[in-house]
Amino acid sequence: MSYRGLLEAAVLLDGSLLAVGYALLATPLRGQPLLGWVSYSGVAFLAGASVVGVILCGLAVAGLRIDPTVFAVVAALLVVAGVVAALALPRAARARVAPASTRPLRSATPAASVVAAAACAGVAAVGILLLADAFRSSPTLDDVWGFWLPKGIALDRLGLDPRLFLPGGSYLAFDHLDYPLWWSIMLGLSERLTGSLDLRVVDVELGVFVVAMLAAAARLLASRIRPAVLWPCLLLLAVAPELHRQVLGGGADLVLAIYLALFVLCGALWLAEGGLFELALAAVFAAAAVQIKTEGPPQLLLFAAVLSVAGWRVGRRRQLGLWLGVAAAFASALPFLVWRQAHGLRNDISLSHALDPSFLAGRTDRVGPAARALGHQLVNPHNWFLVVPAVIALGVIGAVRDRRLLWLAPAALVGVGYAFWIWANWGDTMDLHFRLSTSAYRIVDASVLVAALALPFLVDRLLPGRGEG
Amino acid sequence: MAVVAVALALLAVPGRFPGPIRQLAQHSLNTPDPVPTAQIDVGALRRAARLVPAGATYGVVVPSTDPQLAADVRSIARVLFLPALGVADPSDADWLLRYQAASPVPVQVTRRYELGNGVVLERLRR
Numbered sequence: 001m002s003y004r005g006l007l008e009a010a011v012l013l014d015g016s017l018l019a020v021g022y023a024l025l026a027t028p029l030r031g032q033p034l035l036g037w038v039s040y041s042g043v044a045f046l047a048g049a050s051v052v053g054v055i056l057c058g059l060a061v062a063g064l065r066i067d068p069t070v071f072a073v074v075a076a077l078l079v080v081a082g083v084v085a086a087l088a089l090p091r092a093a094r095a096r097v098a099p100a101s102t103r104p105l106r107s108a109t110p111a112a113s114v115v116a117a118a119a120c121a122g123v124a125a126v127g128i129l130l131l132a133d134a135f136r137s138s139p140t141l142d143d144v145w146g147f148w149l150p151k152g153i154a155l156d157r158l159g160l161d162p163r164l165f166l167p168g169g170s171y172l173a174f175d176h177l178d179y180p181l182w183w184s185i186m187l188g189l190s191e192r193l194t195g196s197l198d199l200r201v202v203d204v205e206l207g208v209f210v211v212a213m214l215a216a217a218a219r220l221l222a223s224r225i226r227p228a229v230l231w232p233c234l235l236l237l238a239v240a241p242e243l244h245r246q247v248l249g250g251g252a253d254l255v256l257a258i259y260l261a262l263f264v265l266c267g268a269l270w271l272a273e274g275g276l277f278e279l280a281l282a283a284v285f286a287a288a289a290v291q292i293k294t295e296g297p298p299q300l301l302l303f304a305a306v307l308s309v310a311g312w313r314v315g316r317r318r319q320l321g322l323w324l325g326v327a328a329a330f331a332s333a334l335p336f337l338v339w340r341q342a343h344g345l346r347n348d349i350s351l352s353h354a355l356d357p358s359f360l361a362g363r364t365d366r367v368g369p370a371a372r373a374l375g376h377q378l379v380n381p382h383n384w385f386l387v388v389p390a391v392i393a394l395g396v397i398g399a400v401r402d403r404r405l406l407w408l409a410p411a412a413l414v415g416v417g418y419a420f421w422i423w424a425n426w427g428d429t430m431d432l433h434f435r436l437s438t439s440a441y442r443i444v445d446a447s448v449l450v451a452a453l454a455l456p457f458l459v460d461r462l463l464p465g466r467g468e469g
Numbered sequence: 470m471a472v473v474a475v476a477l478a479l480l481a482v483p484g485r486f487p488g489p490i491r492q493l494a495q496h497s498l499n500t501p502d503p504v505p506t507a508q509i510d511v512g513a514l515r516r517a518a519r520l521v522p523a524g525a526t527y528g529v530v531v532p533s534t535d536p537q538l539a540a541d542v543r544s545i546a547r548v549l550f551l552p553a554l555g556v557a558d559p560s561d562a563d564w565l566l567r568y569q570a571a572s573p574v575p576v577q578v579t580r581r582y583e584l585g586n587g588v589v590l591e592r593l594r595r
Binding site for chain 2: 125136137138139140142144145146149150153154157158163164170171172196197198199200248
């Protein structure tokens with residue numbers, strides 16, 4: 001079994017996305033030591049992938065075939081633009097967008113150092129294993145070869161061809177025509193760069209995105225959370241059985257969840273600290289979330305609303321910044337949304353049904369089963385261990401201890417995600433048992449990852465000794 | 470270095486490790502092909518895909534008695550046959566893929582490829 005094509009595709013595609021990300025981060029990171037740049041690799045990769053994917057989505061709507069040549073030109077232009085900006089902008093302008101705190105916190109005791117080092121090594125080992133598994137596994141979710149990958153291949157070979165991307169003709173159009181193009185474009189490019197149709201490339205890409213998320217979360221939290229708390233919490237996420245199952249499953253839900261969770265993290269950091277670097281990252285991550293699946297935009301709005309309410313004391317400037325970031329993300333999706341609207345493509349889940357009280361009143365029997373099935377996925381220790389229950393419990397403990405409702409913000413984020421999916425299943429017309437049995441395990445991903453990235457904050461603030469290191 | 474060494478050892482000889490750790494290195498689906506629910510000869514579909522040129526149209530005929538098989542064959546043919554285009558009506562097709570099934574409508578066949586396992590690809594006259 002040859003892995004050469006898979007490896008070449010990963011190096012070419014993901015290496016290019018990493019290079020673009022670093023070029024985009026060159027302005028804020030200029031002046032950092034080499035290790036500082038290396039520590040931003042996860043952030044750079046995810047930012048580069050978001051921006052390149054968003055631009056390629058626009059070019060697909062404009063009529064271009066999204067092949068490796070177009071990808072290479074876009075990536076090269078972005079690299080040049082990023083480097084030129086970093087070199088041309090004056091120091092004062094660069095300082096305004098530089099990350100406020102980059103120095104990782106140090107462990108206060110030798111024992112804490114050992115715990116942090118062991119957990120960090122564990123995260124690294126699990127990341128290596130995850131990638132190796134991805135190279136040796138074909139995806140199990142039929143959506144992958146049913147529409148995600150075929151759409152990408154079609155965008156590469158034929159472009160946004162109405163014979164395949166619009167219904168009603170004599171040709172067999174794709175399923176889920178309402179879905180945006182971002183993830184399909186990534187998969188189409190991966191497949192093309194592999195040199196042959198090898199579906200394992202889907203798992204490889206998912207593995208790379210998950211490892212990048214762990215690296216990005218570690219980087220963004222390292223200067224804010226004690227290492228003896230941060231690394232065990234990240235290890236808990238890295239070894240979650242459901243994370244591995246979904247990487248090998250191949251669905252887009254995990255990538256969407258990664259971007260939504262990082263949007264929440266960066267949005268919360270912006271509201272709390274006011275750093276433009278985190279605000280820019282929040283907007284970039286939100287832009288990808290809007291363009292991966294149709295459920296991205298409503299979840300993004302809900303999460304932003306919870307952040308906004310939780311940070312109601314921070315002042316108008318930061319609130320406005322958060323919502324400008326969200327608006328920019330939506331604006332980046334306009335080309336596809338306009339194209340979709342112009343061709344009369346509607347959401348698979350009817351919004352008019354989901355907002356119609358009389359329609360909903362006639363199908364209340366769907367609420368209970370949906371709530372139970374989704375709740376089971378959130379709290380089942382065999383999926384994500386007890387990340388979600390722990391976040392809720394720690395939030396309550398902190399709120400009681402400090403008499404501050406802000407502690408409950410992570411639980412509220414999980415709660416709105418949970419309520420959104422109950423509502424979506426309530427207003428849906430598909431057979432509920434089929435819908436839940438085929439999707440409940442993955443549509444909760446965003447809520448779980450938001451909780452997983454909030455967990456280190458809660459633990460760090462509850463444990464004694466905060467501020468010693 | 471120790472972490473990398475342990476990870477590589479786990480990949481090389483997963484059977485030597487305890488069950489829960491061994492699961493991290495599972496690789497039972499190590500194939501470039503789709504892994505459908507129904508039992509499908511993906512190799513035969515790949516052979517068929519190599520014969521259908523880009524831009525041609527194709528129809529797929531599958532047994533109506535097995536919805537899972539039918540859905541899996543159609544979706545796998547879709548990903549393998551691109552950039553050829555699928556059509557709903559076989560009479561609109563340049564090529565017809567018959568997966569253990571007969572054509573539902575009369576077609577004029579100019580060339581037939583027996584691909585094994587009851588999988589047949591036919592070049593049609595239009």
